[in-house]
Amino acid sequence: MKIEEQKELISGFKHLELLANQVVEGFISGMHKSPFHGFSAEFAEHKTYNVGESTKHIDWKLFAKTDRLYTKRFEEETNLRCHLIIDNSSSMHYPKLESNQPFYESKIGFSVLASAVLMSLLKKQRDAVGLSVFSDNYEYYAPEKGSDRHHRMLLHKLEDLLVSPKQAKSTDTITFLHQIAEKMHRRSMIVIFTDMFQEDNQEALFNALQHLKHNKHKVVLFHVIDEKRELNFDFDNTPRKFIDIETGEIVNLFAENVKEEYEKTLQSYFKSLSMACAQNKIKYVPVNVGANFEKILTTYLAEKQMFG
Numbered sequence: 001m002k003i004e005e006q007k008e009l010i011s012g013f014k015h016l017e018l019l020a021n022q023v024v025e026g027f028i029s030g031m032h033k034s035p036f037h038g039f040s041a042e043f044a045e046h047k048t049y050n051v052g053e054s055t056k057h058i059d060w061k062l063f064a065k066t067d068r069l070y071t072k073r074f075e076e077e078t079n080l081r082c083h084l085i086i087d088n089s090s091s092m093h094y095p096k097l098e099s100n101q102p103f104y105e106s107k108i109g110f111s112v113l114a115s116a117v118l119m120s121l122l123k124k125q126r127d128a129v130g131l132s133v134f135s136d137n138y139e140y141y142a143p144e145k146g147s148d149r150h151h152r153m154l155l156h157k158l159e160d161l162l163v164s165p166k167q168a169k170s171t172d173t174i175t176f177l178h179q180i181a182e183k184m185h186r187r188s189m190i191v192i193f194t195d196m197f198q199e200d201n202q203e204a205l206f207n208a209l210q211h212l213k214h215n216k217h218k219v220v221l222f223h224v225i226d227e228k229r230e231l232n233f234d235f236d237n238t239p240r241k242f243i244d245i246e247t248g249e250i251v252n253l254f255a256e257n258v259k260e261e262y263e264k265t266l267q268s269y270f271k272s273l274s275m276a277c278a279q280n281k282i283k284y285v286p287v288n289v290g291a292n293f294e295k296i297l298t299t300y301l302a303e304k305q306m307f308g
Contacts, residue, residue: 016162017155020116024124027298080127081144081186084115087194088161089135089171090245095226095289103162107224110289111193112158114222114297118191121301123151131157134176135169141180144188170246171198177208184212190219195230196273197246206276213280220283223273227288231266233259 049058049069057071086092092108103109115131122129123146130144131154140157142150173194184190190212198205212219228234235255242251270286277284285300 016113016116016159017120020113020120023113023117023294023297024120026294027121027301080122080125081130081188082118082122082127083130083132083144083180083184083188083190084118085132085134085177085180085190085192085194086111086115086161087135087171087173087192088133088139088169089197090167090169091171091195091197092224094245095229104293105289107195107226107289108161110224110287110293111222112161113293114193115191116155116158117297119151119154129154132176132180133157133161134172134180136172138176138179141183143183168246168248173198174201174204174208178211181208181211181214184215184217187216188218190217191222192220193222193224195224202269202272202276206273206280209276209282210280213282218283219280220285221277222285222287223270224287224289226290228290231263231270233262235259 049055049071053071059070062068062070086108088108092106092111094107095105097103097106097109104113119129126146128144128146129151131140131142132138133140142154142157171194173196177192180190192212196205209219209221225231233255237254237256239252239254242253243249244251274284274286276282287296
C-alpha cells in the first residue's frame with residue numbers, strides 16, 4: 001500500500017511504526033537484497049576451523065575447492081551502531097500543515113518518519129540504534145542499543161516530537177554537534193536531520209560537522225527544507241508579514257523586492273554546505289519535504305548512500 005493511499009490512516013503519529021514498517025517492506029521487496037551489509041563486519045582473512053567453534057562463518061565455497069574447513073575472520077564482530085540526530089528547533093516545525101496533509105510533509109515530520117524507517121531496517125539486522133535531539137538545549141540522549149524495549153522507547157520519543165509544544169526554540173547546532181561527537185567513542189553511522197538554519201558562522205558549523213567524523217565514523221546529513229517557500233521564496237507580490245518562528249521577530253515587506261537577493265544568498269550557503277560535506281566525506285542529502293517521501297528515502301537507500 002502506497003503512502004498516498006493511507007493519508008487518513010496515518011494523518012496522526014499513532015501509526016508511526018506501522019507506516020515505517022510498510023516503507024521498509026516495500027523497499028526490501030523491490031530489491032534483490034538489502035544494501036545494509038558489510039559495514040559492521042568487514043571481511044579480513046580466513047583462518048583454519050577448529051573443532052568446537054561455531055560453524056556460522058565457515059566458508060563452504062572454499063571448502064568445496066580445498067576440502068578443508070576455513071572460517072572467515074572479521075575485523076569487527078559487533079553489529080552496526082547507528083546514532084540518529086534530530087534538530088527540534090521551531091524552524092523544523094515548518095511549514096504549518098493543513099488538516100488533510102500527512103505529518104511527514106513538515107521538516108520535523110519527515111525527520112521523524114525517516115528515523116523510524118531507518119530504525120526498522122536496523123532492527124531487522126539486530127543492530128544498535130541511539131538518538132539525540134537538540135534545539136536551544138540538548139533535549140534528549142539515548143545511547144546505541146538493540147533491544148526491543150529500547151526500540152519502543154525511541155519510537156515513543158519520536159512520536160513526542162510530533163506533538164510537543166511549538167514554542168519559540170532557536171538552534172545551537174554547533175555546540176550540540178560537538179557534544180554529541182564527544183559521546184561517540186565506538187565506530188558508528190551518524191545520521192543528522194536538520195534544516196541548517198542557525199548561527200551565521202559557517203566555519204564553526206563545518207568544524208562541528210568535521211568533529212563528527214572522528215574515530216572513523218560515517219556521517220550522513222539530511223538537509224531538510226521546504227523548497228517552495230524557503231529556497232525559491234515563492235510568494236505573490238502583495239505586502240506580507242514574515243515572522244521568525246524562532247525569535248518572534250516580525251518583518252513587513254513585498255516578497256518580490258528581496259526575492260532575487262534572498263535566493264542568491266541561500267543558494268550560495270547551500271552550495272558551501274554541500275562542498276564542505278564533500279571535502280569531509282560526509283554524505284550530503286538535500287531533501288524537499290514537499291516531494292514524495294518514499295522516492296526521497298528509498299532512492300538514497302538503493303544507491304547505498306546510507307550504509308554502502
